[in-house]
Amino acid sequence: xxxxxxxxxxxALPYVLFLLVFVILPLFVVVYxxxxxxxxxxxxxxxxxxxxxxxxxxxxxxxxxIAILTTIICLLLAYPVAYIxxxxxxxxxxxxxxxxxxxxxxxxxxxxTALKEILTLLEGNLAFHPFLNTIICxxxxxxxxxxxxxxxxxxxxDNSMLEAGADLYASPVQNFLHVLLPLSVPxxxxxxxxxxxxxxxxxxxxxxxxxxxxxMGSLIGSxxxxxxxxxxxxxxxxxxxxxxxxxxVTNRLIGDKEVxxx
Amino acid sequence: MKKRxxxxxxxxxxxxxxxxxxxxxxxxxxxxxxxxxxxWEEYIDLGDWDEDEVIDISDDVNILGVNSLVDDFEEWxxxxxxxxxxxxxxxxxxxxxxxxxxxxxxxxxxxxxxxYMIMKMLREGMLVPYSDExxxxxxxxxxxxxxxxxxxxxxxxxxxxxxxxxxxxxxxxMWGTLGLVYNPEEVTAEEADHWDLLTNPKFEKRVxxxxxxxxxxxxxISMYYFDDITDESFINSEDYHDKxxxxxxxxxxxxxxxxxxxxxxxxxxVYAFETDAGKADMVTGKVVANExxxxxxxxxxxxxxxxxxxxxxxxxxxxxxxxFDGWAMLKKGIxxxxxxxxxxxxxxxxxxxxxxxxxxMYYIGYTSVIxxxxxxMIFDYMDWNYGVEEDEEGVEYSVxxxxxxxxxxxxxxxxxxxxxxxxxxxxxxxxxxxxxVDRSVVMACFEDEDNERINRSWTNVRCFxxxxxxx
Numbered sequence: 001x002x003x004x005x006x007x008x009x010x011x012a013l014p015y016v017l018f019l020l021v022f023v024i025l026p027l028f029v030v031v032y033x034x035x036x037x038x039x040x041x042x043x044x045x046x047x048x049x050x051x052x053x054x055x056x057x058x059x060x061x062x063x064x065x066i067a068i069l070t071t072i073i074c075l076l077l078a079y080p081v082a083y084i085x086x087x088x089x090x091x092x093x094x095x096x097x098x099x100x101x102x103x104x105x106x107x108x109x110x111x112x113t114a115l116k117e118i119l120t121l122l123e124g125n126l127a128f129h130p131f132l133n134t135i136i137c138x139x140x141x142x143x144x145x146x147x148x149x150x151x152x153x154x155x156x157x158d159n160s161m162l163e164a165g166a167d168l169y170a171s172p173v174q175n176f177l178h179v180l181l182p183l184s185v186p187x188x189x190x191x192x193x194x195x196x197x198x199x200x201x202x203x204x205x206x207x208x209x210x211x212x213x214x215x216m217g218s219l220i221g222s223x224x225x226x227x228x229x230x231x232x233x234x235x236x237x238x239x240x241x242x243x244x245x246x247x248x249v250t251n252r253l254i255g256d257k258e259v260x261x262x
Numbered sequence: 263m264k265k266r267x268x269x270x271x272x273x274x275x276x277x278x279x280x281x282x283x284x285x286x287x288x289x290x291x292x293x294x295x296x297x298x299x300x301x302w303e304e305y306i307d308l309g310d311w312d313e314d315e316v317i318d319i320s321d322d323v324n325i326l327g328v329n330s331l332v333d334d335f336e337e338w339x340x341x342x343x344x345x346x347x348x349x350x351x352x353x354x355x356x357x358x359x360x361x362x363x364x365x366x367x368x369x370x371x372x373x374x375x376x377x378y379m380i381m382k383m384l385r386e387g388m389l390v391p392y393s394d395e396x397x398x399x400x401x402x403x404x405x406x407x408x409x410x411x412x413x414x415x416x417x418x419x420x421x422x423x424x425x426x427x428x429x430x431x432x433x434x435x436m437w438g439t440l441g442l443v444y445n446p447e448e449v450t451a452e453e454a455d456h457w458d459l460l461t462n463p464k465f466e467k468r469v470x471x472x473x474x475x476x477x478x479x480x481x482x483i484s485m486y487y488f489d490d491i492t493d494e495s496f497i498n499s500e501d502y503h504d505k506x507x508x509x510x511x512x513x514x515x516x517x518x519x520x521x522x523x524x525x526x527x528x529x530x531x532v533y534a535f536e537t538d539a540g541k542a543d544m545v546t547g548k549v550v551a552n553e554x555x556x557x558x559x560x561x562x563x564x565x566x567x568x569x570x571x572x573x574x575x576x577x578x579x580x581x582x583x584x585x586f587d588g589w590a591m592l593k594k595g596i597x598x599x600x601x602x603x604x605x606x607x608x609x610x611x612x613x614x615x616x617x618x619x620x621x622x623m624y625y626i627g628y629t630s631v632i633x634x635x636x637x638x639m640i641f642d643y644m645d646w647n648y649g650v651e652e653d654e655e656g657v658e659y660s661v662x663x664x665x666x667x668x669x670x671x672x673x674x675x676x677x678x679x680x681x682x683x684x685x686x687x688x689x690x691x692x693x694x695x696x697x698x699v700d701r702s703v704v705m706a707c708f709e710d711e712d713n714e715r716i717n718r719s720w721t722n723v724r725c726f727x728x729x730x731x732x733x
Contacts, residue, residue, distance in 0.1 A: 054727065054728045054729050055721060055727060056725060058726035058727055058728035059726055125533075207473075210533060210534035210536075210539075214724045222721060224362070225356065225359075226475075226713065228717075
């Protein structure tokens with residue numbers, strides 16, 4: 001196999017180094033700061049303080065509500081779109097898909113600014129509906145991230161499965177619930193992970209639509225700007241744990257499906 | 263083939279980036295002295311003005327920014343001292359960002375943060391004092407010592423940290439007040455004269471407050487102590503200014519709690535806590551008033567003028583925050599090369615030359631701390647900018663305190679005739695009247711534990727309160 005100057009392992013080296021320095025190491029730094037105090041001693045005080053303060057827990061809840069709502073709405077909007085694009089009988093599917101993904105090519109602050117003006121036209125004063133506007137802008141911002149993985153998983157799906165379901169007298173609803181939906185779980189899972197967690201921290205959207213209530217991302221920013229590295233890192237660490245949890249649960253889900261579909 | 267090419271390009275760029283990363287360390291070639299300066303974004307004249315922007319103060323004084331002041335400094339320094347210097351100029355967005363950069367390990371020689379950050383750095387022993395030579399106003403090139411406004415000089419000399427006088431460690435750059443920009447068609451001058459405009463239900467969701475702990479705190483504490491500081495006997499007391507300063511700088515637990523309540527009320531009433539959008543939102547009419555630093559207020563009013571909208575500025579009557587940004591030399595940087603201190607001081611002197619102070623004021627809209635000393639250029643610029651034509655009617659506007667504080671008759675000399683609306687507009691924002699500065703206080707650099715208390719209360723204001731649901 002040795003034809004070029006490097007073998008495969010050597011070629012992987014820069015990436016391994018990159019991952020170590022820019023991904024693994026920072027994670028350890030975050031966890032280290034999160035669970036030490038200002039003097040560098042191991043401490044769970046920040047952790048306890050976070051979960052006993054009604055305001056910080058409130059921020060977590062508020063972020064979760066925003067993220068869950070955004071994810072659900074994205075999923076409801078994206079699924080039919082992805083299905084039609086993937087299974088529809090027409091040419092140039094990919095061009096249509098492109099149209100949905102195209103907004104991602106434009107800087108999102110620019111898009112939100114434009115959307116803000118449209119919402120101002122519709123609502124008048126934006127400040128009276130900060131929560132609604134946050135959700136609208138979040139959904140707009142994250143929708144392509146939901147469509148893409150759903151499209152990919154639906155496009156790969158074997159049509160004969162659906163046909164078999166229909167042949168066995170499954171109603172369209174049954175066919176959807178028992179055949180299509182279970183088979184598209186991997187797409188749903190990756191779409192959800194791509195939307196849910198960023199939505200918890202994307203505070204730029206809140207700033208832009210004049211929502212003055214903090215979410216997890218703004219809390220991290222406010223701690224860092226008052227030089228409180230420990231509390232800022234702690235919140236990042238809490239988010240990290242949530243990512244871990246979500247990934248574990250979803251892996252379990254995908255694993256089950258793969259077993260079931262065999 | 264394409265893939266291989268792509269991989270090659272990626273690899274090359276990775277290699278290239280590592281080289282440039284190691285490349286930005288210390289480069290001191292030959293006999294060139296490098297001065298590393300960090301200033302606020304958009305806070306110095308970058309030149310490149312149009313020909314018709316020339317400031318023709320008089321027949322022989324025409325000021326035009328051709329090159330950036332930084333380039334001009336390098337040239338001026340070589341001509342004056344025969345030594346090559348190179349300025350590495352960088353910018354920062356907030357005081358906290360600069361401080362964070364410094365603690366992470368960035369090294370600068372000369373920085374320009376706000377007064378409280380300079381005091382914090384002074385407290386932490388990060389600063390080098392200015393030399394005695396720098397303060398000698400008999401030296402021709404000491405434009406700062408010669409031109410500094412006596413009023414600002416007095417403020418700098420009264421502030422100290424653990425006995426270290428601020429004037430020894432910092433030189434001023436820009437200064438101003440904190441106030442409210444408002445639209446006179448929607449808000450009366452009387453309403454804008456008080457901070458409680460921000461909690462006034464009449465303007466529900468049509469006013470903004472700054473998304474910065476200290477600025478919001480100041481507005482709120484002025485509302486919290488409104489009754490005390492507007493009391494007749496308080497205002498007429500002999501040490502009114504000291505008492506006002508002490509009261510608006512309170513950070514005890516009860517005050518912080520009171521301020522938190524006021525800010526919570528603000529949060530429900532305001533359009534937004536804004537960092538940057540406030541200026542544009544004023545011009546587009548989304549909001550009718552917002553909390554603003556005087557320099558940004560001038561900028562906002564100028565912008566609105568271009569769109570044919572008249573905006574005004576008010577420094578509320580209960581009290582305003584006197585702020586300034588100034589140059590401080592950092593130990594870590596200066597220590598590397600003792601010659602740097604002289605270069606840094608020369609840089610301060612250069613930007614303090616009356617002509618350069620005018621260029622900066624024209625370009626960024628803020629007010630320089632330089633009054634010009636024997637040189638009348640700064641006063642002439644103010645007259646050029648705001649004075650009415652000779653055959654027009656106007657009102658008198660005096661700023662003697664700024665130019666010559668010790669002379670009781672200074673007001674006669676330093677009076678311009680301006681149009682009536684300027685009493686509430688750019689002129690008033692740029693050069694506040696004597697009674698505004700009399701009720702202005704510098705916000706202290708709070709102790710760490712006080713800061714912690716205030717930050718915690720700020721988080722309380724901004725976070726979603728779960729208790730609200732359970733009640």
